[in-house]
Amino acid sequence: MSDDQELRVSKIRNGTVIDHVNGGASMHVLSILGIEGGDGDTVSIVMNVPSDRLGKKDIVKVEDRELSQAEVDVLSLIAPAATINIIRDFEVIEKRRVARPDEVVGVLSCPNPQCITTEDEPVESRFEVLEDGVRCCYCDTIVRDDVAELID
Ligand SMILES: Nc1ncnc2c1ncn2[C@@H]1O[C@H](COP(=O)(O)OP(=O)(O)OP(=O)(O)O)[C@@H](O)[C@H]1O
Ligand SMILES: [Mg+2]
Ligand SMILES: [Zn+2]
Incomplete structure:
Protein backbone atom coordinates (compact mmCIF):
# COMPACT_ATOMS: atom_id res chain seq x y z
CA MET A 1 0.00 0.00 0.00
CA SER A 2 1.13 3.53 -0.71
CA ASP A 3 1.69 5.60 2.40
CA ASP A 4 0.91 9.27 2.87
CA GLN A 5 4.55 10.25 2.32
CA GLU A 6 4.29 9.05 -1.26
CA LEU A 7 0.98 10.78 -1.93
CA ARG A 8 2.03 14.27 -0.90
CA VAL A 9 0.90 15.27 -4.36
CA SER A 10 -2.49 14.32 -5.72
CA LYS A 11 -2.95 11.10 -7.65
CA ILE A 12 -2.48 11.19 -11.38
CA ARG A 13 -5.02 9.62 -13.71
CA ASN A 14 -2.67 8.36 -16.41
CA GLY A 15 1.09 8.30 -16.80
CA THR A 16 4.24 6.92 -15.19
CA VAL A 17 5.44 6.98 -11.57
CA ILE A 18 9.20 6.46 -11.25
CA ASP A 19 9.60 5.32 -7.65
CA HIS A 20 12.69 4.39 -5.59
CA VAL A 21 14.95 6.95 -7.26
CA ASN A 22 18.07 7.50 -5.11
CA GLY A 23 17.51 10.55 -2.94
CA GLY A 24 18.41 13.70 -4.85
CA ALA A 25 18.73 12.04 -8.29
CA SER A 26 15.33 13.11 -9.65
CA MET A 27 16.86 16.10 -11.46
CA HIS A 28 19.01 13.68 -13.47
CA VAL A 29 15.93 11.57 -14.19
CA LEU A 30 14.28 14.64 -15.71
CA SER A 31 17.37 15.31 -17.87
CA ILE A 32 17.44 11.75 -19.16
CA LEU A 33 13.76 11.90 -20.06
CA GLY A 34 14.32 15.24 -21.81
CA ILE A 35 11.93 17.08 -19.51
CA GLU A 36 13.09 20.68 -19.42
CA GLY A 37 9.97 22.43 -18.23
CA GLY A 38 9.02 24.20 -21.42
CA ASP A 39 7.82 21.17 -23.32
CA GLY A 40 4.45 20.82 -21.67
CA ASP A 41 4.83 17.54 -19.73
CA THR A 42 3.02 17.79 -16.39
CA VAL A 43 5.40 16.46 -13.74
CA SER A 44 5.26 16.13 -9.94
CA ILE A 45 8.44 15.46 -7.97
CA VAL A 46 8.78 14.33 -4.39
CA MET A 47 12.35 14.63 -3.10
CA ASN A 48 14.09 13.06 -0.13
CA VAL A 49 11.20 11.22 1.48
CA PRO A 50 12.03 8.39 3.91
CA SER A 51 12.39 4.94 2.33
CA ASP A 52 12.94 1.57 4.00
CA ARG A 53 15.04 0.36 1.07
CA LEU A 54 17.05 3.46 0.21
CA GLY A 55 17.10 5.55 3.38
CA LYS A 56 15.66 8.41 1.40
CA LYS A 57 14.27 8.48 -2.08
CA ASP A 58 12.79 10.67 -4.80
CA ILE A 59 9.63 9.97 -6.79
CA VAL A 60 8.93 11.41 -10.26
CA LYS A 61 5.37 11.36 -11.63
CA VAL A 62 4.94 12.14 -15.32
CA GLU A 63 1.38 12.57 -16.54
CA ASP A 64 0.03 11.23 -19.83
CA ARG A 65 3.27 9.57 -20.81
CA GLU A 66 4.14 5.86 -20.65
CA LEU A 67 7.90 5.42 -20.82
CA SER A 68 9.44 2.96 -23.28
CA GLN A 69 11.71 0.19 -22.02
CA ALA A 70 14.68 1.90 -23.74
CA GLU A 71 14.06 5.15 -21.84
CA VAL A 72 13.63 3.20 -18.65
CA ASP A 73 16.88 1.27 -19.11
CA VAL A 74 18.94 4.44 -19.41
CA LEU A 75 17.58 5.44 -16.03
CA SER A 76 19.33 2.41 -14.52
CA LEU A 77 22.65 4.26 -14.82
CA ILE A 78 21.64 6.84 -12.21
CA ALA A 79 18.67 5.17 -10.48
CA PRO A 80 19.47 1.43 -10.34
CA ALA A 81 16.76 0.69 -7.77
CA ALA A 82 13.99 2.50 -9.64
CA THR A 83 10.56 0.96 -10.05
CA ILE A 84 8.51 2.09 -13.03
CA ASN A 85 4.78 2.10 -12.34
CA ILE A 86 2.44 2.59 -15.29
CA ILE A 87 -0.74 4.32 -14.13
CA ARG A 88 -4.05 4.03 -15.93
CA ASP A 89 -7.27 5.42 -14.50
CA PHE A 90 -5.50 6.16 -11.17
CA GLU A 91 -4.34 2.54 -10.67
CA VAL A 92 -0.91 0.91 -11.04
CA ILE A 93 -1.52 -1.48 -13.95
CA GLU A 94 2.10 -2.50 -14.56
CA LYS A 95 5.32 -2.43 -12.58
CA ARG A 96 8.72 -2.68 -14.29
CA ARG A 97 12.29 -2.71 -13.04
CA VAL A 98 15.11 -0.96 -14.85
CA ALA A 99 17.80 -3.12 -16.48
CA ARG A 100 21.30 -2.00 -17.41
CA PRO A 101 21.50 -1.66 -21.21
CA ASP A 102 24.59 -2.82 -23.16
N1 LIG B 1 -2.62 7.24 -9.25
C1 LIG B 1 -1.42 7.53 -8.73
N2 LIG B 1 -0.93 8.76 -8.83
C2 LIG B 1 0.28 9.06 -8.35
N3 LIG B 1 1.09 8.21 -7.72
C3 LIG B 1 0.65 6.94 -7.56
C4 LIG B 1 -0.63 6.54 -8.05
N4 LIG B 1 -0.80 5.22 -7.75
C5 LIG B 1 0.33 4.83 -7.11
N5 LIG B 1 1.21 5.86 -6.99
C6 LIG B 1 2.56 5.82 -6.43
O1 LIG B 1 3.27 4.85 -7.19
C7 LIG B 1 4.14 4.09 -6.36
C8 LIG B 1 3.80 2.63 -6.47
O2 LIG B 1 2.48 2.41 -6.01
P1 LIG B 1 2.08 1.04 -5.31
O3 LIG B 1 0.64 1.16 -4.91
O4 LIG B 1 2.46 -0.09 -6.21
O5 LIG B 1 2.98 1.10 -4.02
P2 LIG B 1 3.81 -0.03 -3.29
O6 LIG B 1 2.93 -1.19 -3.01
O7 LIG B 1 4.50 0.65 -2.15
O8 LIG B 1 4.85 -0.47 -4.41
P3 LIG B 1 6.37 -0.93 -4.21
O9 LIG B 1 6.33 -2.30 -3.64
O10 LIG B 1 6.92 -0.89 -5.62
O11 LIG B 1 7.03 0.07 -3.28
C9 LIG B 1 4.00 4.69 -4.97
O12 LIG B 1 5.02 5.67 -4.81
C10 LIG B 1 2.62 5.33 -5.01
O13 LIG B 1 2.53 6.43 -4.11
MG1 LIG C 1 6.40 1.32 -1.71
ZN1 LIG D 1 34.78 10.01 -26.39
Whole structure:
Protein backbone atom coordinates (compact mmCIF):
# COMPACT_ATOMS: atom_id res chain seq x y z
CA MET A 1 0.00 0.00 0.00
CA SER A 2 1.13 3.53 -0.71
CA ASP A 3 1.69 5.60 2.40
CA ASP A 4 0.91 9.27 2.87
CA GLN A 5 4.55 10.25 2.32
CA GLU A 6 4.29 9.05 -1.26
CA LEU A 7 0.98 10.78 -1.93
CA ARG A 8 2.03 14.27 -0.90
CA VAL A 9 0.90 15.27 -4.36
CA SER A 10 -2.49 14.32 -5.72
CA LYS A 11 -2.95 11.10 -7.65
CA ILE A 12 -2.48 11.19 -11.38
CA ARG A 13 -5.02 9.62 -13.71
CA ASN A 14 -2.67 8.36 -16.41
CA GLY A 15 1.09 8.30 -16.80
CA THR A 16 4.24 6.92 -15.19
CA VAL A 17 5.44 6.98 -11.57
CA ILE A 18 9.20 6.46 -11.25
CA ASP A 19 9.60 5.32 -7.65
CA HIS A 20 12.69 4.39 -5.59
CA VAL A 21 14.95 6.95 -7.26
CA ASN A 22 18.07 7.50 -5.11
CA GLY A 23 17.51 10.55 -2.94
CA GLY A 24 18.41 13.70 -4.85
CA ALA A 25 18.73 12.04 -8.29
CA SER A 26 15.33 13.11 -9.65
CA MET A 27 16.86 16.10 -11.46
CA HIS A 28 19.01 13.68 -13.47
CA VAL A 29 15.93 11.57 -14.19
CA LEU A 30 14.28 14.64 -15.71
CA SER A 31 17.37 15.31 -17.87
CA ILE A 32 17.44 11.75 -19.16
CA LEU A 33 13.76 11.90 -20.06
CA GLY A 34 14.32 15.24 -21.81
CA ILE A 35 11.93 17.08 -19.51
CA GLU A 36 13.09 20.68 -19.42
CA GLY A 37 9.97 22.43 -18.23
CA GLY A 38 9.02 24.20 -21.42
CA ASP A 39 7.82 21.17 -23.32
CA GLY A 40 4.45 20.82 -21.67
CA ASP A 41 4.83 17.54 -19.73
CA THR A 42 3.02 17.79 -16.39
CA VAL A 43 5.40 16.46 -13.74
CA SER A 44 5.26 16.13 -9.94
CA ILE A 45 8.44 15.46 -7.97
CA VAL A 46 8.78 14.33 -4.39
CA MET A 47 12.35 14.63 -3.10
CA ASN A 48 14.09 13.06 -0.13
CA VAL A 49 11.20 11.22 1.48
CA PRO A 50 12.03 8.39 3.91
CA SER A 51 12.39 4.94 2.33
CA ASP A 52 12.94 1.57 4.00
CA ARG A 53 15.04 0.36 1.07
CA LEU A 54 17.05 3.46 0.21
CA GLY A 55 17.10 5.55 3.38
CA LYS A 56 15.66 8.41 1.40
CA LYS A 57 14.27 8.48 -2.08
CA ASP A 58 12.79 10.67 -4.80
CA ILE A 59 9.63 9.97 -6.79
CA VAL A 60 8.93 11.41 -10.26
CA LYS A 61 5.37 11.36 -11.63
CA VAL A 62 4.94 12.14 -15.32
CA GLU A 63 1.38 12.57 -16.54
CA ASP A 64 0.03 11.23 -19.83
CA ARG A 65 3.27 9.57 -20.81
CA GLU A 66 4.14 5.86 -20.65
CA LEU A 67 7.90 5.42 -20.82
CA SER A 68 9.44 2.96 -23.28
CA GLN A 69 11.71 0.19 -22.02
CA ALA A 70 14.68 1.90 -23.74
CA GLU A 71 14.06 5.15 -21.84
CA VAL A 72 13.63 3.20 -18.65
CA ASP A 73 16.88 1.27 -19.11
CA VAL A 74 18.94 4.44 -19.41
CA LEU A 75 17.58 5.44 -16.03
CA SER A 76 19.33 2.41 -14.52
CA LEU A 77 22.65 4.26 -14.82
CA ILE A 78 21.64 6.84 -12.21
CA ALA A 79 18.67 5.17 -10.48
CA PRO A 80 19.47 1.43 -10.34
CA ALA A 81 16.76 0.69 -7.77
CA ALA A 82 13.99 2.50 -9.64
CA THR A 83 10.56 0.96 -10.05
CA ILE A 84 8.51 2.09 -13.03
CA ASN A 85 4.78 2.10 -12.34
CA ILE A 86 2.44 2.59 -15.29
CA ILE A 87 -0.74 4.32 -14.13
CA ARG A 88 -4.05 4.03 -15.93
CA ASP A 89 -7.27 5.42 -14.50
CA PHE A 90 -5.50 6.16 -11.17
CA GLU A 91 -4.34 2.54 -10.67
CA VAL A 92 -0.91 0.91 -11.04
CA ILE A 93 -1.52 -1.48 -13.95
CA GLU A 94 2.10 -2.50 -14.56
CA LYS A 95 5.32 -2.43 -12.58
CA ARG A 96 8.72 -2.68 -14.29
CA ARG A 97 12.29 -2.71 -13.04
CA VAL A 98 15.11 -0.96 -14.85
CA ALA A 99 17.80 -3.12 -16.48
CA ARG A 100 21.30 -2.00 -17.41
CA PRO A 101 21.50 -1.66 -21.21
CA ASP A 102 24.59 -2.82 -23.16
CA GLU A 103 25.06 0.68 -24.58
CA VAL A 104 23.50 4.12 -24.46
CA VAL A 105 23.32 6.28 -27.58
CA GLY A 106 22.84 10.04 -27.67
CA VAL A 107 22.18 10.50 -23.95
CA LEU A 108 25.59 11.14 -22.36
CA SER A 109 28.33 13.45 -23.63
CA CYS A 110 31.96 12.40 -23.64
CA PRO A 111 34.14 14.40 -21.22
CA ASN A 112 37.11 14.24 -23.62
CA PRO A 113 37.25 17.56 -25.56
CA GLN A 114 39.24 15.84 -28.35
CA CYS A 115 36.61 13.13 -28.84
CA ILE A 116 34.94 13.16 -32.27
CA THR A 117 31.54 13.25 -30.59
CA THR A 118 32.31 16.54 -28.83
CA GLU A 119 33.86 18.25 -31.84
CA ASP A 120 31.71 19.86 -34.53
CA GLU A 121 30.89 16.57 -36.23
CA PRO A 122 27.44 15.07 -36.66
CA VAL A 123 28.35 12.00 -34.61
CA GLU A 124 26.03 10.83 -31.87
CA SER A 125 27.62 9.87 -28.57
CA ARG A 126 27.79 6.14 -27.87
CA PHE A 127 28.88 4.57 -24.61
CA GLU A 128 29.36 0.94 -23.72
CA VAL A 129 27.91 0.22 -20.27
CA LEU A 130 30.43 -1.48 -17.96
CA GLU A 131 29.70 -3.08 -14.61
CA ASP A 132 31.04 -0.04 -12.80
CA GLY A 133 30.79 2.79 -15.31
CA VAL A 134 30.65 3.65 -19.01
CA ARG A 135 33.21 3.71 -21.87
CA CYS A 136 33.08 6.01 -24.90
CA CYS A 137 32.97 3.80 -28.00
CA TYR A 138 34.97 6.40 -30.01
CA CYS A 139 37.84 7.46 -27.74
CA ASP A 140 37.69 4.76 -25.02
CA THR A 141 37.43 7.29 -22.18
CA ILE A 142 36.04 5.51 -19.12
CA VAL A 143 33.91 7.28 -16.52
CA ARG A 144 33.21 5.41 -13.29
CA ASP A 145 31.94 7.98 -10.83
CA ASP A 146 29.59 10.81 -11.64
CA VAL A 147 28.08 9.31 -14.79
CA ALA A 148 25.20 11.69 -14.06
CA GLU A 149 27.57 14.58 -14.86
CA LEU A 150 27.70 13.37 -18.49
CA ILE A 151 23.99 13.84 -19.07
CA ASP A 152 23.41 16.57 -21.68
N1 LIG B 1 -2.62 7.24 -9.25
C1 LIG B 1 -1.42 7.53 -8.73
N2 LIG B 1 -0.93 8.76 -8.83
C2 LIG B 1 0.28 9.06 -8.35
N3 LIG B 1 1.09 8.21 -7.72
C3 LIG B 1 0.65 6.94 -7.56
C4 LIG B 1 -0.63 6.54 -8.05
N4 LIG B 1 -0.80 5.22 -7.75
C5 LIG B 1 0.33 4.83 -7.11
N5 LIG B 1 1.21 5.86 -6.99
C6 LIG B 1 2.56 5.82 -6.43
O1 LIG B 1 3.27 4.85 -7.19
C7 LIG B 1 4.14 4.09 -6.36
C8 LIG B 1 3.80 2.63 -6.47
O2 LIG B 1 2.48 2.41 -6.01
P1 LIG B 1 2.08 1.04 -5.31
O3 LIG B 1 0.64 1.16 -4.91
O4 LIG B 1 2.46 -0.09 -6.21
O5 LIG B 1 2.98 1.10 -4.02
P2 LIG B 1 3.81 -0.03 -3.29
O6 LIG B 1 2.93 -1.19 -3.01
O7 LIG B 1 4.50 0.65 -2.15
O8 LIG B 1 4.85 -0.47 -4.41
P3 LIG B 1 6.37 -0.93 -4.21
O9 LIG B 1 6.33 -2.30 -3.64
O10 LIG B 1 6.92 -0.89 -5.62
O11 LIG B 1 7.03 0.07 -3.28
C9 LIG B 1 4.00 4.69 -4.97
O12 LIG B 1 5.02 5.67 -4.81
C10 LIG B 1 2.62 5.33 -5.01
O13 LIG B 1 2.53 6.43 -4.11
MG1 LIG C 1 6.40 1.32 -1.71
ZN1 LIG D 1 34.78 10.01 -26.39
